[in-house]
Amino acid sequence: xxxxxxxxxxxxxxxxxxxxxxxxxxxxxxxxxxxxxxxxxxxxxxxxxxxxxxxxxxxxxxxxxxxxxxxxxxxxxxxxxxxxxxxxxxxxxxxxxxxxxxxxxxxxxxxxxxxxxxxxxxxxxxxxxxxxxxxxxxxxxxxxxxxxxxxxxxxxxxxxxxxxxxxxxxxxxxxxxxxxxxxxxxxxxxxxxxxxxxxxxxxxxxxx
Amino acid sequence: xxxxxxxxxxxxxxxxxxxxxxxxxxxxxxxxxxxxxxxxxxxxxxxxxxxxxxxxxxxxxxxxxxxxxxxxxxxxxxxxxxxxxxxxxxxxxxxxxxxxxxxxxxxxxxxxxxxxxxxxxxxxxxxxxxxxxxxxxxxxxxxxxxxxxxxxxxxxxxxxxxxxxxxxxxxxxxxxxxxxxxxxxxxxxxxxxxxxxxxxxxxxxxxxxxxxxxxxxxxxxxxxxxxxxxxxxxxxxxxxxxxxxxxxxxxxxxxxxxxxxxxxxxxxxxxxxxxxxxxxxxxxxxxxxxxxxxxxxxxxxxxxxxxxxxxxxxxxxxxxxxxxxxxxxxxxxxxxxxxxxxxxxxxxxxxxxxxxxxxxxxxxxxxxxxxxxxxxxxxxxxxxxxxxxxxxxxxxxxxxxxxxxxxxxxxxxxxxxxxxxxxxxxxxxxxxxxxxxxxxxxxxxxxxxxxxxxxxxxxxxxxxxxxxxxxxxxxxxxxxxxxxxxxxxxxxxxxxxxxxxxxxxxxxxxxxxxxxxxxxxxxxxxxxxxxxxxxxxxxxxxxxxxxxxxxxxxxxxxxxxxxxxxxx
Numbered sequence: 001x002x003x004x005x006x007x008x009x010x011x012x013x014x015x016x017x018x019x020x021x022x023x024x025x026x027x028x029x030x031x032x033x034x035x036x037x038x039x040x041x042x043x044x045x046x047x048x049x050x051x052x053x054x055x056x057x058x059x060x061x062x063x064x065x066x067x068x069x070x071x072x073x074x075x076x077x078x079x080x081x082x083x084x085x086x087x088x089x090x091x092x093x094x095x096x097x098x099x100x101x102x103x104x105x106x107x108x109x110x111x112x113x114x115x116x117x118x119x120x121x122x123x124x125x126x127x128x129x130x131x132x133x134x135x136x137x138x139x140x141x142x143x144x145x146x147x148x149x150x151x152x153x154x155x156x157x158x159x160x161x162x163x164x165x166x167x168x169x170x171x172x173x174x175x176x177x178x179x180x181x182x183x184x185x186x187x188x189x190x191x192x193x194x195x196x197x198x199x200x201x202x203x204x205x206x207x208x
Numbered sequence: 209x210x211x212x213x214x215x216x217x218x219x220x221x222x223x224x225x226x227x228x229x230x231x232x233x234x235x236x237x238x239x240x241x242x243x244x245x246x247x248x249x250x251x252x253x254x255x256x257x258x259x260x261x262x263x264x265x266x267x268x269x270x271x272x273x274x275x276x277x278x279x280x281x282x283x284x285x286x287x288x289x290x291x292x293x294x295x296x297x298x299x300x301x302x303x304x305x306x307x308x309x310x311x312x313x314x315x316x317x318x319x320x321x322x323x324x325x326x327x328x329x330x331x332x333x334x335x336x337x338x339x340x341x342x343x344x345x346x347x348x349x350x351x352x353x354x355x356x357x358x359x360x361x362x363x364x365x366x367x368x369x370x371x372x373x374x375x376x377x378x379x380x381x382x383x384x385x386x387x388x389x390x391x392x393x394x395x396x397x398x399x400x401x402x403x404x405x406x407x408x409x410x411x412x413x414x415x416x417x418x419x420x421x422x423x424x425x426x427x428x429x430x431x432x433x434x435x436x437x438x439x440x441x442x443x444x445x446x447x448x449x450x451x452x453x454x455x456x457x458x459x460x461x462x463x464x465x466x467x468x469x470x471x472x473x474x475x476x477x478x479x480x481x482x483x484x485x486x487x488x489x490x491x492x493x494x495x496x497x498x499x500x501x502x503x504x505x506x507x508x509x510x511x512x513x514x515x516x517x518x519x520x521x522x523x524x525x526x527x528x529x530x531x532x533x534x535x536x537x538x539x540x541x542x543x544x545x546x547x548x549x550x551x552x553x554x555x556x557x558x559x560x561x562x563x564x565x566x567x568x569x570x571x572x573x574x575x576x577x578x579x580x581x582x583x584x585x586x587x588x589x590x591x592x593x594x595x596x597x598x599x600x601x602x603x604x605x606x607x608x609x610x611x612x613x614x615x616x617x618x619x620x621x622x623x624x625x626x627x628x629x630x631x632x633x634x635x636x637x638x639x640x641x642x643x644x645x646x647x648x649x650x651x652x653x654x655x656x657x658x659x660x661x662x663x664x665x666x667x668x669x670x671x672x673x674x675x676x677x678x679x680x681x682x683x684x685x686x687x688x689x690x691x692x693x694x695x696x697x698x699x700x701x702x703x704x705x706x707x708x709x710x711x712x713x714x715x716x717x718x719x720x721x722x723x724x725x726x727x728x729x730x731x732x733x734x735x736x737x738x739x740x741x742x743x744x745x746x747x748x749x750x751x752x753x754x755x756x757x758x759x760x761x762x763x764x765x766x767x768x769x770x771x772x773x774x775x776x
Contacts, residue, residue: 032330032408039400039434047438050472054446057465058457060538067463135453139464142455146445 037184041191044154048198051147055202058139066207067138072131077204080123084193087116091162091186094169098179103172106182110166117162117189120196121155124148140207147199154192161185248332249751250317255639256339257314258632261307262710264346268302271295273703280696282684292680298353300364301384304477305391306346308484308624309433313338313398315631316426316487320402322638322742323423325411325760327753330404338398345390352384365473366447385448392441399430399437411741413760417512420740420763421504422631424515425490428522432483435526436476443472467536471529478529481620482521482551485587488627489518489558492580495634496562498736499577500569503764505561511763513561517554524551531598548598552591559587575649576736579630582657583623589661590618593668611671614664622660629653629709637733637747640717648712655705662698666691739764 059065066072094109128148133141165185168174174182246252275295278286287295317335321328329335356378366384406419406427419427447469449455456462458469493514497504504510528551530536530544563584571577593615633649636642669691675682682688733747743766745754758765 032404035404035407036331036400039403043396043400043434043438046435047442050439050442050475054442054457054468054472057468057471058463061460061463061465063463135449135455137456138462139456139459142446142449142453142457146449 031180033180033184034187037187041187044191044195047150048195051143051150052198052202055143055147055206058143059206065140066203067140070133070140072204072207074204076123076127077200080120080127080196081200083116083120083123084196087113087120088190088193090116091189094165095179095182095186098169098174098182099176101176103169106169106174107166110162110169113189114159114162114166117155117159120193121152121159124152124155124196128152144203147202151192151195151199154188154195158185158189158192161188245751247336248328250321250329250332250335251639251749253335253339254314254316254318257310257317257342258639260339260342260346261311261314264302264306264310264350265706266710267350268299268307269703269706271299271302273699275299276696276699278680279682279692281693282682282686282689284681287680289680293678294353296678297364297366301349301366301388303621304364304480304484305388306342306349308621308628309391309395310342310346311628312426312429312484312487312624313342313395313402315628315635316402316423316430317398318639319635319742320405320423320426321409322745322749322753323420323740324406324409324414325741325754325757326405326409328409329401330408331401334397334401338394338401341390341394341397345387345392345394348383348387348390350387352380352387355379355383365470365477367470367473382448382452385444385451389441389444389448392437392444395433395437396441399434402426402430403434411757411760413765414741417515418760418763419515420490421493421511421514422487422490425486425493425518428518429483429486432479432486432522432525436479436483439472440476440480443469443476446472467533467538470533470536471539474529474532475526478532479522479525481616482525484624485620485627486518486521487631488583488623489514489555489562491627491631491634492562492583493558494740495576495580495630496565497569497764497767498738499574499580500565500571502565502569503767505564506568508762510561510565514558517558517561520554521551521558524554545598549595552595552598555587555591559584574736575644575646575653576630576634578650579626579633579653579657582653582660583626583630585657586618586623586626586660586664589664590615590620590623594619608676609671610667610675610677613677614667614671617667618660618664622664626653626656626660629656632713634736635742636713636716637735638742638749641733641748642716643735644712644716648708648715652705652707652709652712655701655708657705659698659700659702659705662701663695664698666695666698670695737766737770739767741765 055065090109090113094106094113097103097106097109128145131144131148133144135142135145162185165182168181274287275292278284278292317329320326406423410416410419416424446455446457450458455464457464458466460466493504493511504514524547528544528548530539530541531548533539533544562580593611597612597615630653632639633644633653636644670688673688673691675688675691682692733745734743736743741754741757741760742749744756744758758769762768
């Protein structure tokens, strides 16, 4: 044994008493996807906070936060807030149904959530391209496009995840005991809606 | 199986475990590992992270030596003033983003599953993804100075890109930003993976309170990076939009605020600097008890004190960022002075608890303990400097002079680097199946420790002489010359120490000197009589990590066994 000046053992290590048999770890992944999603949401929350902080810092400089000549219609954003709230309820309904092993209701709720999510993604992309604001016009416009784009990314990811979860629900892959993917997707979707509410607050409430 | 069920604590007096079960053969037994198996092996991916970090350590070291040579004598023309500031930017960028971050993440990727008794990471495929992001991002950062539109510099905070956007056109700065975005993505991915591994895959009995100091420090560090790095990502996104599209977010003339970048950057960088030094404290907490044959602080409460101090450092780091912005009028200076001073308290507690083991135990010298003492000395000399800078941020010992450079190097970069080298010495058997040669490793560590002290103490003196940081040259008659010459000599010593260390590690990897000549078996390959689970398996560990695990009844399960064996 090539030990050089390593500390000499005071006594040999006794033989290891083994732990219970289930130590041999093909470890359960239960909870892994929910935990990973929660951590992603935490990271995304910090990014959202940074965007809000940047907007507040820009608002802090002398002059109006929303430049003169920028007129933001509130009809579509208000509809999107309503849609986001409804989709959060329907996502929670889907999770509730899966937990009760009620596949039919889960498919209905999942389909409704997916439909609303597509509407949100579509509305956001319309908002981003038709609000008349471009990166580079001024700080407000740049932050608007980046913040809405940030939410749009969440919405698109949500559509994909909800689609996968709906497909797996239809295929009967979830049960009351095994529904981590549904819980994780629901958590993500709630967060995506909160990102939109943050953007709405910054640009349509604070920007009035 | 209920391996993640750690809801109830058992203590040393708990009833004995049921009779041992025969080991279950690994899932991959009986077939040769394919490429997918190799990519899922956390040990291989972690070592590749370390190799990548080594490349950037060498590049960053050369850059640092050029800068130190420029300052070795008055009015030298080794590089121009502009090139000096560019090198400054690259030196900081390489050190933080391309060396320390991938190196610690790589080491954690190798060691955390072994320390907590897991066979793998929680998300094995995320580890190669993080490596790919690090590699591509690092390549872009490395290429940035070489393409059109060269990187401007006022240091690693990248403030020049904000302040002088018009003077920094071209692809170079944008390549740098995009590269750093990829690196930030890698950090987030790796942090999620490591935190999930520690939370979900701990061995039975290994409660969170019993997680070994290194893994616990990695847990806190990754949590900090997970929360801080997205802020950098947003800042870089805004900077890129500003630079590439003329975004105006930092343009005061078009409704923007130039202070946004500095605030976002330091909200990331201040916690990140502490996140990088925390694993060095974890290394200290692992090695000192092993080499003093005792528990942390001499008793069972020591472990709780150390882990508690780590959590406190992690929390306070998020409220101290404003201490780096003394020129920002909207930052409440008294508050950030208080918080940046308060964070030094848990650091002192942590350090004193580790050092108490030296007094209460039976110290036996070895290269890992030498490195640990080096970490302690570096942090001890950095603490007073940081305290003074926190209390008087606008004085000659605050921001703007070499005093700050000395504090940042002592407390963060040098402590982290020394921690990393010490960790490699200690865990070399787990990395490569063999120890580093004791003499060569010790020689390298001594060179690094002495070089660090000589350089940083000289920079303290330069701070007292009010030499501004980022100064590329100074006139002949200036009093700064003596300290600069000594600092350069210290830098050379540090560089030589690093070269000796890398040569020692390289020689061991090439020569394949085994830990035990009689072939490795489970439970063998523990040259230090370690206290934690990684030392129960062979060195190097098999692909499935463990054939058998001991029952975990405290934070140092193998020390418990030794106590039982010796009747202690």
